Amino acid sequence: MRTLSNRSAVLQALLVTFLWSTSWVLIKWGLEEIPPLTFAGLRYAIAACVLLPGLWRHRGELTRLTGGDWAQLLLLGLVLYALAQGGQFLTLSYLDAIPFSLILSFTPLLVAGAGVFALRERPAQLQWIGIALALAGAALYFAPSNPLRGAGLGFVFAGITLAGNTAGSLLGRVINRRRTFSPIIVTTISMGVGGAVLLAAGVGTQGLPPLTLRSWGTILWLAVVNTAFAFTLWNRTLRTLSATESSVINNTMLVQIAVLAWIFLSERPGAIEILGLAAVAVGTLLVQLKRSALTSQTDLANRP
Numbered sequence: 001m002r003t004l005s006n007r008s009a010v011l012q013a014l015l016v017t018f019l020w021s022t023s024w025v026l027i028k029w030g031l032e033e034i035p036p037l038t039f040a041g042l043r044y045a046i047a048a049c050v051l052l053p054g055l056w057r058h059r060g061e062l063t064r065l066t067g068g069d070w071a072q073l074l075l076l077g078l079v080l081y082a083l084a085q086g087g088q089f090l091t092l093s094y095l096d097a098i099p100f101s102l103i104l105s106f107t108p109l110l111v112a113g114a115g116v117f118a119l120r121e122r123p124a125q126l127q128w129i130g131i132a133l134a135l136a137g138a139a140l141y142f143a144p145s146n147p148l149r150g151a152g153l154g155f156v157f158a159g160i161t162l163a164g165n166t167a168g169s170l171l172g173r174v175i176n177r178r179r180t181f182s183p184i185i186v187t188t189i190s191m192g193v194g195g196a197v198l199l200a201a202g203v204g205t206q207g208l209p210p211l212t213l214r215s216w217g218t219i220l221w222l223a224v225v226n227t228a229f230a231f232t233l234w235n236r237t238l239r240t241l242s243a244t245e246s247s248v249i250n251n252t253m254l255v256q257i258a259v260l261a262w263i264f265l266s267e268r269p270g271a272i273e274i275l276g277l278a279a280v281a282v283g284t285l286l287v288q289l290k291r292s293a294l295t296s297q298t299d300l301a302n303r304p
Contacts, residue, residue, distance in 0.1 A: 081194020130286025137279025
């Protein structure tokens with residue numbers, strides 16, 4: 001595959017983060033008609049089917065998968081998709097997009113902290129400063145608005161999602177840092193497993209109501225464009241971008257989601273909340289600057 005120029009890679013990576021940011025708006029709209037678990041299951045099951053033909057190019061690698069490899073991929077699918085993405089759709093049925101995106105932005109902070117014990121990756125001094133700044137920003141954002149009122153269940157699901165993202169990121173790093181298998185194999189198999197579990201759970205507990213053309217259009221756009229296409233394009237940009245560049249671009253999503261939610265979902269944070277968002281964005285960026293490019297690959301599934 002031809003290597004991208006740095007400018008092209010940056011522009012394409014920004015396009016991917018924009019697509020991922022629009023997912024928050026599309027999910028909030030889709031939840032008006034589609035049950036959350038069924039919605040998530042349809043999205044990721046269809047996306048996995050779109051990615052499935054790509055496995056043919058890596059069929060040699062597939063034959064080398066051991067029982068242990070399959071077990072890790074199955075577990076990754078359950079944690080990173082069934083648990084984290086299922087929780088994400090459930091949370092968005094209770095919480096606004098901006099505070100939830102702020103909560104999820106703490107994933108790299110928790111990964112850095114857990115990595116000390118699970119992966120023996122000790123955070124640098126700059127990362128500790130970033131963690132403190134992000135925590136201060138979150139306190140600043142949530143303090144004036146008291147968002148827990150009437151949204152307790154949403155915050156429970158947000159906590160489950162955050163835990164699933166953190167555990168999935170750590171497991172994904174364990175799998176990917178061996179560099180034994182291509183990202184398409186890891187993504188397609190784990191996404192297929194998670195999507196199938198989500199779809200079965202959603203249809204079994206929430207049913208599959210008659211869907212309008214608008215609902216099917218939303219599902220297909222999220223599956224084909226914002227998932228299959230965006231994941232593939234992001235992987236391509238990682239061949240050119242440095243870890244720092246990809247982290248900076250990825251970190252713009254908190255701001256993009258806030259702007260899109262302001263325009264399309266009528267979520268209008270005040271000056272204090274905006275200052276809190278900015279502090280969290282800078283803090284998580286400081287944490288991510290020290291993370292590896294391999295980590296950026298495993299962060300794909302954290303994007304809604």
